[in-house]
Amino acid sequence: MVTHDDAAGVPSDSHVGAARHGDNHADLPDVVRIVRDLVRFDTTNYGGGNARGEGPAAAYIAEFLRSQGLEPVIVGPEATPDAPARPSVVARWPGQDSTLPPLVLHGHTDVVPADASDWSVDPFAGVIRDGCLWGRGSVDMKNMLGLILANVQHFTEQGRRPRRDVILAFFADEEAGGSAGAAWLVLQHPELFAEARVALSEVGGYTITVGGRRAYLLQTGEKGHTWLRLRARGTAGHASAVNNDNPVTAIARAVSAIGAIEWPIELTETTRALVEGIRDLAGLPASTPPEDMVAAAGFAKPFLSATLRNTTTPTVINAGYMQNVIPASAEALVDVRPLPGQEEPVLARVREAVGPDVAIEIIEQGIGYESPFDGDFVQAIQQSIAQHDPEAVVLPYLLNAGTDNVSLTRLGITGYGFVPTRVPDDFDFPGSYHAVDERIPLSALLFGEQVLGDLLERY
Ligand SMILES: [Zn+2]
16 A cells, blocks of 8 residues: 655655646646546456456557557457457557567556545546646556657657567556456467567566665566365255265365465575575675565565465355255365466465365466566666666566566567656555555656666667
């Protein structure tokens, strides 16, 4: 959650000038205006195929790209030629050297729901206050869409080009797993991503403070997710009878056994580099346990702790319908988050804990991945940060959730998460995802546009 104090009416950003005052914001920087426009499209995704529709946002993006001389396509499932129900937008932005493999630069247009009664402002009004743009999607991730579009506009105006071709992709349906967005596109339209090797998107690029030094977290991998349904079957009957085949007690035992699994800390290539980086910045002894190392990472600690181990978390139990009736079956849902490459052993351990009498079904699975924290692209990111924030360092991290990068890995594309976002030390950026009063400092948008532009010319 966002924890810092809101001193209403106190302008805190010097970059926006007169934009602080009045309500028409006629002189907003382009990047701020674009993100605000996008926030004003309610693209709520409720999951389960129930989405408010990314259509108007997709149309805005496509029109924007056309106005800059690009030729976007709008594609999506349940499509008529003119109007896919869940539209994604893809365009190729020609670079200086089209012989280089293109970079995929992508983001999602949908957002998670926002209950306006919890918020200080209308979550879809694009309110600018206290040096921030407020609204659902301002952090996740219409900010990145704005950084991309503002760069397309400013490069075009200035006659500049990215070094290599850039495949711009604006996906629908990320928040519900992407089956109507990125996952659909890589299956149905892989040709749109032909020759690409590397992709850049969320979640990462924001600053944390470690040992008094500013560090940017570069997401170089993601844990997987395996969503399980456990089902116990037994003998239904009157609850007054002696019954040794009761599925309610069986499911309770299974859930309890999963809850008792203690997953050890296991460092991957990414998390080892992360804790070593934190150790150096914070001046901690080498013997410091990894969990204490990530505790030095401030607001990012809750996310980073979850990447040091597998997790297997029961979340739902459904059993029975009447006080005096033993049901025939009972079920539970378990959220499993394996470290990359550990899908099978984690599942085996769960099976062992549950025992043979409870069936396990995989409802949904996303495979984790790790990308190297070296190579041309990572170096280019480090150089771009060095150019714009010379005191800072870049640290790799593993995301404890999933993004559309997982879909692109199916095409052999290596994914990174880096939305360059410099925020004040007391700004809980990682706590802003999906949170009430989601907002982003305007200065972070201006900074991000500069760094992303630098990166596109450099890589
Ligand atoms: Zn997101």
